[in-house]
Amino acid sequence: MSNTLLIKDKQLKLDKNGYLQELAGWDKAVAEALANKEGLALGSEHWELIHLLRNFHQQSGLIPSTRVLVKLIAKEFGEEKGKSAYLMSLFPDAPLKKICKIAGLPRPINCV
Amino acid sequence: MTLHLINKSPAKSSALNECLSVLEASNNSSSAILLIEDAVYSALKHPANMALHEKIKKLASPCYLLKEDLLMRGLHAELVEGFTIVDYAGFVQLSLDFKKVQSWS
Amino acid sequence: MTLKNILIIIRQAPYSSLLPAAALDVLLTAAAFEQPITLLFMGEGVQHLLSAQNSTGSGMKNISKALPSLELYEVDQVFMEKDALANRKLENEKLVLQVESLSLNQIADAIEKADQVFNF
Numbered sequence: 001m002s003n004t005l006l007i008k009d010k011q012l013k014l015d016k017n018g019y020l021q022e023l024a025g026w027d028k029a030v031a032e033a034l035a036n037k038e039g040l041a042l043g044s045e046h047w048e049l050i051h052l053l054r055n056f057h058q059q060s061g062l063i064p065s066t067r068v069l070v071k072l073i074a075k076e077f078g079e080e081k082g083k084s085a086y087l088m089s090l091f092p093d094a095p096l097k098k099i100c101k102i103a104g105l106p107r108p109i110n111c112v
Numbered sequence: 113m114t115l116h117l118i119n120k121s122p123a124k125s126s127a128l129n130e131c132l133s134v135l136e137a138s139n140n141s142s143s144a145i146l147l148i149e150d151a152v153y154s155a156l157k158h159p160a161n162m163a164l165h166e167k168i169k170k171l172a173s174p175c176y177l178l179k180e181d182l183l184m185r186g187l188h189a190e191l192v193e194g195f196t197i198v199d200y201a202g203f204v205q206l207s208l209d210f211k212k213v214q215s216w217s
Numbered sequence: 218m219t220l221k222n223i224l225i226i227i228r229q230a231p232y233s234s235l236l237p238a239a240a241l242d243v244l245l246t247a248a249a250f251e252q253p254i255t256l257l258f259m260g261e262g263v264q265h266l267l268s269a270q271n272s273t274g275s276g277m278k279n280i281s282k283a284l285p286s287l288e289l290y291e292v293d294q295v296f297m298e299k300d301a302l303a304n305r306k307l308e309n310e311k312l313v314l315q316v317e318s319l320s321l322n323q324i325a326d327a328i329e330k331a332d333q334v335f336n337f
Contacts, residue, residue, distance in 0.1 A: 056286070059282060059285075059286070060282050060283045060285070060286040061278065061279065061280075061282045061283055062245070062283050062286060064289070065249055068289050068290055071289050072289055075289070113329070114328055114329060114334075126228075126260060126261075127228075130228060130259065130260050133321055134321050134324050134325050134328065135325065136321070137320065137321030137322040137324070137325055138321075138322065138325030138326075138329075139322065139325070139326075140325075140329070143329075212331075212332070212333065212334065214328070214334040214335075214336055215336060216228075216336050217228075217229070217236060217336055217337055
């Protein structure tokens with residue numbers, strides 16, 4: 001797996017798990033390229049959650065657990081979306097790891 | 113029923129002072145304090161320790177000193193009254209006698 | 218899983234050492250295991266509640282930023298020592314979170330009631 005992400009004239013370093021090394025280098029094009037590597041095309045529902053997660057991280061300094069992220073989604077966008085099935089449908093398999101990676105955040109360490 | 117463990121010198125840490133403030137305000141006297149490592153300097157007859165000694169004297173809970181840490185530092189002559197000296201075996205016994213032990217960092 | 222009432226006391230001032238950040242790690246870990254948690258700021262520790270903190274560029278973690286989000290982790294029992302802010306002439310400062318005050322007598326009770334106390 002390549003450890004750099006090339007976007008037009010930008011070259012971004014990735015760690016061994018494919019997460020951005022310099023979090024400041026993130027922008028929408030980077031997110032799309034990272035999502036592409038995961039086989040995902042980002043739609044408005046993905047963006048809604050990505051922005052929510054990035055704002056939460058910026059404000060709190062925390063990376064939420066899946067359970068906390070689902071609660072955060074419920075609080076922000078209502079009970080209908082605040083379900084792990086909804087998160088799973090947008091970011092399949094390992095939703096928390098995937099959304100953190102695409103949102104340009106560090107790899108979540110607690111997987112509880 | 114808590115054994116309060118303190119290991120810092122009173123010159124460097126407010127741990128003993130804060131612990132005493134809480135125990136003073138408490139309704140029950142079933143707790144105890146054990147001073148180990150550098151916290152044994154709290155028992156020296158130093159003017160800076162006078163306020164602590166006043167509080168300890170009035171306290172219903174006992175205040176213990178670990179003998180090995182006193183001897184190691186050569187502190188056996190100049191201690192104020194009001195403390196009970198225990199050795200390592202006594203430390204173990206205290207840990208068993210109390211429901212829980214909490215260390216004040 | 219057995220539930221334990223955990224009391225976490227933070228007495229060290231912000232940025233004085235790594236202990237306050239360690240306290241937050243212990244809290245988040247215990248919360249992940251759904252243990253009932255009480256968080257208490259005592260002595261110099263009350264300064265973690267001041268909202269004007271900014272640790273950008275220091276490389277140190279500003280744990281106050283995490284405090285308003287603790288509710289999402291179901292940690293809603295957050296207290297501070299009564300008068301600890303006033304004793305420092307900080308009683309009119311803006312705080313990151315409104316928390317109830319406990320008297321020293323109530324703090325003694327909280328320590329007795331907890332199954333496990335982590336004192337930072």
